[in-house]
Amino acid sequence: MxxxxxxxxxxxxxxxxxxxxxxxxxxxxxxxxxxxxxxxxxxxxxxxxxxxxxxxxxxxxxxxxxxxxxxxxxxxxxxxxxxxxxxxxxxxxxxxxxxxxxxxxxxxxxxxxxxxxxxxxxxxxxxxxxxxxxxxxxxxxxxxxxxxxxxxxxxxxxxxxxxxxxxxxxxxxxxxxxxxxxxxxxxxxxxxxxxxxxxxxxxxxxxxxxxxxxxxxxxxxxxxxxxxxxxxxxxxxxxxxxxxxIQVSEIIKSDVVAVGLSVDLLTLVEDFFKRYNYLSFPVVKDEVLVGIVTLDDVNKIDNGRWPETKVSDLVNRNLADFTVRGFNPAGRLLHLVNTGKYDSFPVVDNYGSLIGVVARSDFEEAVRVMASAKN
Ligand SMILES: [Zn+2]
Known part of the structure; x- marks a missing residue:
């Protein structure tokens, strides 16, 4: 307006x-x-x-x-x-x-x-x-x-x-x-x-x-x-x-599925996107979060080129756009959820190691429950 x-x-x-x-x-x-x-x-x-x-x-x-x-x-x-x-x-x-x-x-x-x-x-x-x-x-x-x-x-x-x-x-x-x-x-x-x-x-x-x-x-x-x-x-x-x-630690999923930089896109689609039904995966190197890869980004690449293209070629490394720190209030999540681009957000500890993910749906559910309790 x-x-x-x-x-x-x-x-x-x-x-x-x-x-x-x-x-x-x-x-x-x-x-x-x-x-x-x-x-x-x-x-x-x-x-x-x-x-x-x-x-x-x-x-x-x-x-x-x-x-x-x-x-x-x-x-x-x-x-x-x-x-x-x-x-x-x-x-x-x-x-x-x-x-x-x-x-x-x-x-x-x-x-x-x-x-x-x-x-x-x-x-x-x-x-x-x-x-x-x-x-x-x-x-x-x-x-x-x-x-x-x-x-x-x-x-x-x-x-x-x-x-x-x-x-x-x-x-x-x-x-x-x-x-x-x-x-x-x-x-x-x-x-x-x-x-x-x-x-x-x-x-x-x-x-x-x-x-x-x-x-x-x-x-x-x-x-x-x-x-x-x-x-x-x-x-x-x-x-x-x-x-x-709400603390991030309350809604975190710690059985996180992450991919490595050297995985090719065909494997990524078959073994990750199709199998887990997520729209994005955190990308790690030696357990440290280095970025995120989304199905949208993969779909931008012609599927004939999937076998030779690696996650490292299209990983989004702007960590600030999607990363949350554990053990913090969920305020920052609201901002990330509102930007609307991702359906899950990697959570890292103080050393940048991936400790879990927060799914957008889990976050929204927690807010809904908390808000109706307060109403
Ligand atoms: Zn006035």
Missing amino acids: FKRSLRLFELWGIAVEIHISWIIVLLLVTWSFATGVYSSGDAGTFSDAQSWIMSLLTALLLFLSILLHEFSHSVVAVRNGLPIEKITLFMFGGVAQMRREVETPVVELKMTAAGPAMTLVLIGVFYLLGLLFSSFGTLVVLFNSLAIINGIIFIFNMVPGFPLDGGRILRAIIWSRTGNILKATRIASRIGKGFAFVLMGIGILNFFISRDFVGCIWMLMIGAFLMQAADRSYKNILYREVMEK
């Missing part, structure tokens, strides 16, 4: 990026202001050009408001020793990308509260500017609109469900009371999912009542986004907790 982004600038070591989806929102917001607020009421006397310029300005100031909100989160995070890599503005708002997870509820609370606090300040500032420029019809509409939109953002954002700021605040409170981050995240993400359902329901209902198709699609998209984000944040915490508990 965050791939196609454009880097705008960097401030205090934090890069600010816009995702292409944000440009669609910029156009949509500009368009709806130009055809709505700025073409009726107080501002009804605008020319077309004026109304479009004002609308674009409103949209850009809204962009600035969201950016300031995200910067407030980030500044507090950085002050508490949590480095922020970048802020990305996208379709549904902004996200500040942290390099590490928050470790205490107090930091989470401070960091989260900073965003809505900034939004409150902005509401006040735009409201005061509206009063100050009350004799300029154009600017009053601009500032009042911005105060109102920031007000709506504030209320929406304070709903106590993940991934909204209200949900993070609720999670921090439950977390600090119970000391249980998993339970706190579960509650906040359930409320978040409930809220997402309500939004989608309202969207559909509104479609049947007022035939508002665009509004309905919009609500469904926001709902789906919130639901997915709520689900993901719970699963992330769950996995993190589970990973700390």
